[in-house]
Amino acid sequence: MTHRKIMEALSGLLLGMFVAILSSTVVANALPTITADLHADETTYTWVITAALLASTVSTPVWGKFADLTSKKLLVQIGLIIYVIGSAIAGLAQNPGMLIGARIIQGLGAGGMTALSQVIMAAMISPRERGRYSGYLGAVFAVATIGGPLIGGVIVDTSWLGWRWCFYVGMPFAIIALIVLQKTLHLPVERRKVTIDWGGATLITAAVSLLLIWVSFAGDKYEWMSWQTGAMVGVAVVLTLLFLLVESRAREPIVPLHLFRIRTLSLAVVASVLVGIAMFGATTFLSMYFQLARGETPTKAGLMTLPMILGLAASSTIVGRIITNTGRWKVFLVTGAFSLTAGFALMGTLRYDTDYWLAAVYMFFVGAGVGMTQQNLVLAVQNEVRPEELGVGSSVVSFFRSLGGAIGVSALGAVMGDRVAIYLRDGLAALGVHATASGDGAIPKLSSLPAPVRTVVEAAYGHGAADLFLYTAPVACLALIAIVFIKEVPLKTVGALHQRATAEARA
Structure with missing residues (x-):
């Protein structure tokens, strides 16, 4: 395929990927408003995010297995349709139960798009050339991951829109992606009659x-x-x-266990879990840091995370092209994991009054680290699995990264809550205020607090977020150690479809 044909085929796929990531990030800044409007409690607050992440995570291996057995194009279109249905129900939700159920449906569709995007790219494009196009995928991931909270903040801050548009906003992109995929993505369909596990x-x-x-x-x-x-x-x-x-x-396992005999895949799985914990777990709380430690609005909090977008987009795009030109990939995996570790260690020094330009530099390091590790871990695995196991091999890495992210969000959230409570109690005690004034764990409204108490609250959230980032640095360091032991194998120069066709012709 020529570069133009590949880009035409990828256009719908990139739109679908944008929708999938956007669905999990756009509600971040809207959650306080949503839970208040639906008269929900803190459990609902957590599960609006966790439900979608859970459904996406557990469905990833299933989507990957189906991709090896039937039409990849049809599957990604089904994923988009499921997502649109879930989004429509979420936007119409009248109670917490309805909203969480809709988020599960959204997650199932988003999981399909996330898993299948990597598989379809690998089917069309050789590992040597894939670095170039993975950069585009990384850029889309960056925009959706950090841009989601920004879009959500703007929607919440715009009175005539309302929080329901946080769920509606992705639907037009999904419908456009469906149409574009139908016109531009043409892959041979190889159906096998097998029993699903x-x-x-x-x-x-x-x-x-x-x-x-x-x-x-x-x-x-x-x-x-x-x-x-x-x-x-x-x-x-x-x-x-x-x-x-x-x-x-x-006979046809969802996760073929023999894949774990491949050293690269086993180490990539370990690294993916750790990168997922670091990436999803820590970055989820950036918006909270800017809103509660620095007193910014939801919209401005989203804008202030732009350095991370730039780092992720620049590193994934530039490194992808270098990999295509040189065929070398391990050095960038190692560099990315080191950048991730250093970035989080530096963010561990943040406080509520730290100069913003310092926070921006630290966020850039984290973004660059994610850009160099996330796509290239999948690339390393795709380069070594057999063409007929490309879908399940790719989805295994994505599955463990999402699993790590889900664990990271919950575990680090508990850590931050504990640290903030301690700093609040100590700070208020220094003012002579009784400890129960710190509240019952509810998120405070800074504008309603007296100046001295507001400073204590901002300092507590700033220090608590910094502790969370600091605890994340050793996790990223463990990912670096796992990556160091991955052996660099020369990238293949033909795509999976070509490899399979050649093998069948020889047979």
Whole structure:
């Protein structure tokens, strides 16, 4: 395929990817307004995000397996349709239960688009050339990840729109992506008559769901070290062992266990979990830092995260082209993981009154690190798996990155809540204010606080966010160690469809 034909085919795919990422980020700044309007509690606040992330995570391996068995184009279009249906229901939600159910539907569709975008790219484009086009995917990811909260903030701050448009805003992009994909994406369909491993799909869904439910409620509904933790983790372990048993005997397993004999895939999975924890877990709380530690509006808080967008977009685009020209990729994985570690370590020094230009530099380092690691971990795996297992190989990496992100959001959120409570109590005590004045864990409204108390609250959230970033740095460092042990294998110069056609011709 010529560069022009590839870009035409990718246009609808990139739009779909934008929609998928946007769905999980655009509600971040709108959540306080949404929960207040629906008379919801803090549990709803958490689950509006967690429900979509949970559905996206558990469905990723299933989408990847289907991609190896049937039409990839049809699957990504089904994912877009599911997303549109979920978005429409979410925008019409009249109660918390309806909203969370709609977010699950949204997550199922978004999971399909996220998993299939990487698979379709790998089918069309050789690993050597893929770096160039992965840069475009990384740029879209950057804009949607950091731009989502900005768009959500503008919607909330615009009185005649309202929070429901946070769910409607992605629907036109999804519909346009459907039309563009129908006209531009033309892939040969190779259907195989096989039995789907529904047992494995059910077990992995149940195990991951239980694990994420545990992490979401631990530290809030019950202590981390409690009988509830023991019961939920114990059952999750049993379900995981049953899943491994079923997969070892299935004719067409959802996750072929022999893939983990590939050293690159095993190390990439470890690194992806850790990068997911760092990337999703820490960056989720950036908006909270700017709004509660620095007193900014939702819109301005989104704008202030732009250095991270620039770092991610620039690094993924430039590095992608360099990889295509040179064929070297490991040096950028190592550099990216180092940049991620250094960026979070530096962000651990932030306070409520830190000069913004310093925060901007630190965010740029984090963004550049994400841009160099996220796409290239998938590239390293795609370069070594067989063409007929391209979908499941790619989705395994995406699955573990999302799983790490879900765990990171919940665990680091609990850490931040604990640290903020401690700093609030100490700060208020220094003012002679009784500790119960720090409230019951609800998010404070800064404009209603007296000046001395407001300064204490801003300082508490600034220091609490910095602690969270500091705790994330060792996680990123562990990802760096895993990446160092990945062996650099020369990138193949033909795409998966070509590889399969050549193999069949020889046979």
